[in-house]
Structure formats: structure tokens, C-alpha cells
Amino acid sequence: MTDLPDILLVPVDGSRNANAAATYAVRLADKLGVPVRLLFAFPESPLDMFGWPGEGASRKDLEHFSPEGFEKLRNSYSKTAFDAARKAIGETSVSVEEKTIAGEPAKAILDHAGGVTGGMIIMGRRGLSQVKEILMGSTTQRVLHHAKCPVLVIR
Numbered sequence: 001m002t003d004l005p006d007i008l009l010v011p012v013d014g015s016r017n018a019n020a021a022a023t024y025a026v027r028l029a030d031k032l033g034v035p036v037r038l039l040f041a042f043p044e045s046p047l048d049m050f051g052w053p054g055e056g057a058s059r060k061d062l063e064h065f066s067p068e069g070f071e072k073l074r075n076s077y078s079k080t081a082f083d084a085a086r087k088a089i090g091e092t093s094v095s096v097e098e099k100t101i102a103g104e105p106a107k108a109i110l111d112h113a114g115g116v117t118g119g120m121i122i123m124g125r126r127g128l129s130q131v132k133e134i135l136m137g138s139t140t141q142r143v144l145h146h147a148k149c150p151v152l153v154i155r
Helices: 016-032 046-050 061-064 067-089 103-113 130-138 139-146
Strands: 007-011 036-042 096-102 121-123 151-154
Touching: 007 016, 007 096, 007 103, 016 036, 016 067, 016 121, 016 139, 016 151, 036 067, 036 103, 096 103, 103 139, 121 139, 139 151
Parallel strands: 007 036, 007 121, 036 096, 121 151
Antiparallel strands: none
8 A cells, every 4th residue: 555544543442552542543643634533343232242131130231222221321331432532632633533333343343444445543452351352362453354454553
């Protein structure tokens, strides 16, 4: 690739590494004169997040199975991740937008990036779920292996 990116896509989850990636992306975006889009991936449905409600499900867990309850949970989690990234970024003249995407994080990031012309993904090397990473492989690794656009990993 010889062209410079037209937009920087930054997956965030509230982790230190994601916030470092967001900070780096805004500094780079300022130099390139391009916008930044913060991405937060959240499960598509309560079943994807919690599984089937069983006998052991608490009343609180069951609240999230209603469309309104699940939307409230998604909005709460995304606000937390976006607020953490914006706090890390600080004041900037760069255009920074926020987008919540649905699905398993790596797939959702790849699907979103695939629909963006001139995109570049900038992400932290590790997010919040270190145990899941050990068992299933990291989101960053899957994005690196399957992205059709440039990917920059921030340590």
C-alpha cells in the first residue's frame, strides 16, 4: 500500500492498551489531517453475551434479555469505553467519532473495516480479557491475520 489512510479506525474497550492506541491514533490523525473513528464491539444479542437463561440465572441477568435492557447495557458499556478513550486522548482538534459495532470483537472490527474505503486500524496489543486471549487467541492477532487494510499495533 502506498496511499496514506483516509480514516483511522481504533477499537476501544476501556483498557490501558486501547487508550494508548486511541492517543497515538489522534496524534497521527493530526499529522495526516484525517478523522478518527473509535469502535466499540458489543455482542449482537443477550444470547451471545449470556447464553441461554437457565435455572441459575438471577433476576438481574434476566433484565438484560429484554430489548430495552440489552440496549441499556450496550449503551452503558460503550459509554464507559468511549469516555476512557476520550479522557486518554484529551483535548484535540481532530475529528473523533464513536461507533458501537455488533458481534464478536475481531469479526465486528474486520467487517466494519471492510466497508470503509481508505481505512487503517490502530489497536492495542491486548484488551481487557487476558484469560479469553489465552484460551481463544487475541482479537489483535485475528485482526492482524485477516484485515484487508493496514493495521498498526500499539504496545
